[in-house]
């Protein structure tokens with residue numbers, strides 16, 4: 001571990017008031033911890049809680065970070081209700097332990113107080129394309145292992161969705177800055193504002209001596225509705241809006257189409273930015289909304305309205321034409337939704353934001369050869385992250401489609417190992 005030399009241990013371990021000591025004391029430190037089993041990245045929860053109780057925050061932070069370089073982020077944005085918190089035995093008869101709050105306290109302090117020392121690269125030159133959760137994880141693990149890593153990102157700062165998607169009220173940007181600073185300190189070279197594809201192609205990277213390239217470029221094209229009116233001036237896509245909500249003038253009535261977490265982020269951000277009336281429009285029922293219960297409850301409590309069983313047919317400058325939906329039983333007893341065929345409504349609003357998922361951009365694939373995608377445009381890889389192109393590896397949303405931060409980190413850890421093995425087996429590290 002490279003870290004410990006640059007740590008103010010006195011500060012971390014003796015002078016900090018433990019905000020979650022009460023919560024940690026409630027933990028029964030199960031021998032077979034269901035919370036850990038429910039964690040997609042297998043965080044050693046009882047071990048961390050024990051260290052926290054003993055005021056060994058540095059040790060706990062180190063274990064958390066080594067297992068999950070985005071531990072501090074996951075502590076904020078994972079679906080804890082389905083994972084650690086949802087599986088806590090204490091939750092069977094009462095209040096489950098809020099481990100994520102303990103994890104957040106430890107991980108934030110660790111990142112604030114530890115500075116990773118520079119690692120002099122002795123191994124092959126690697127290109128990491130995309131600085132979201134997947135790219136940050138791969139860059140960190142390979143740089144720590146002695147690889148000469150350059151990270152390219154199309155945006156002006158790294159973070160991907162963490163910085164340009166998830167709103168500040170859920171994930172403060174300052175935390176991503178801390179991660180970025182650590183990568184710089186370790187010696188990772190970062191090329192911001194550099195989209196791989198149009199000018200620098202993947203093949204040019206290999207010509208310049210990169211021995212392997214990792215693609216973690218996510219899904220940054222909005223999925224469209226394919227109906228009339230999507231190009232109008234009062235219509236926007238969620239992924240564009242969330243990049244900089246402050247620059248949009250949305251008027252007094254906003255309709256958000258879609259009911260996933262991205263739609264909730266749009267609705268809640270718009271409300272915070274002063275739109276008095278925000279309505280989520282969704283073609284199915286409340287129970288079928290893909291957003292997490294937590295996000296739905298938050299949205300409701302903030303006054304977001306819901307118009308259900310309505311599908312947009314046309315977007316106009318004064319609102320949306322909607323078809324009323326009904327539930328019908330399909331073959332094999334399944335239930336489907338379809339237009340009633342008779343009922344149509346008009347919903348008047350100033351602005352419409354479409355939040356019905358994202359798909360990958362094609363910049364990289366269209367400027368190289370042998371990099372195969374599936375019919376949705378997602379990169380094809382095996383379970384170790386090998387793409388169909390020699391020396392090229394991938395993971396994260398660009399492979400799986402829109403998923404979660406922790407899933408991106410879990411697979412990025414596997415791919416970092418694959419890249420290391422590939423370089424060793426091909427003699428690139430000498």
Ligand SMILES: Cc1cc2nc3c(=O)[nH]c(=O)nc-3n(C[C@H](O)[C@H](O)[C@H](O)COP(=O)(O)OP(=O)(O)OC[C@H]3O[C@@H](n4cnc5c(N)ncnc54)[C@H](O)[C@@H]3O)c2cc1C
Pocket residue numbers: 077078079129130131132133134135152153154155158159160161162165166194195196197216217218219220239242261262265361363364395396397398402403404405406408
């Ligand atoms: C609004 C929103 C809210 C979300 N909320 C949550 C949540 O609460 N919890 C959760 O777990 N997950 C959430 N997710 C999902 C989660 O953020 C993603 O699954 C995760 O960020 C995927 O990581 P990634 O590294 O694959 O891609 P991304 O985070 O998309 O990062 C990809 C990076 O690649 C860069 N890039 C793209 N193309 C190029 C190119 N050609 N050259 C160079 N750089 C390029 C981009 O600039 C970006 O920085 C949310 C997603 C969205 C859109």
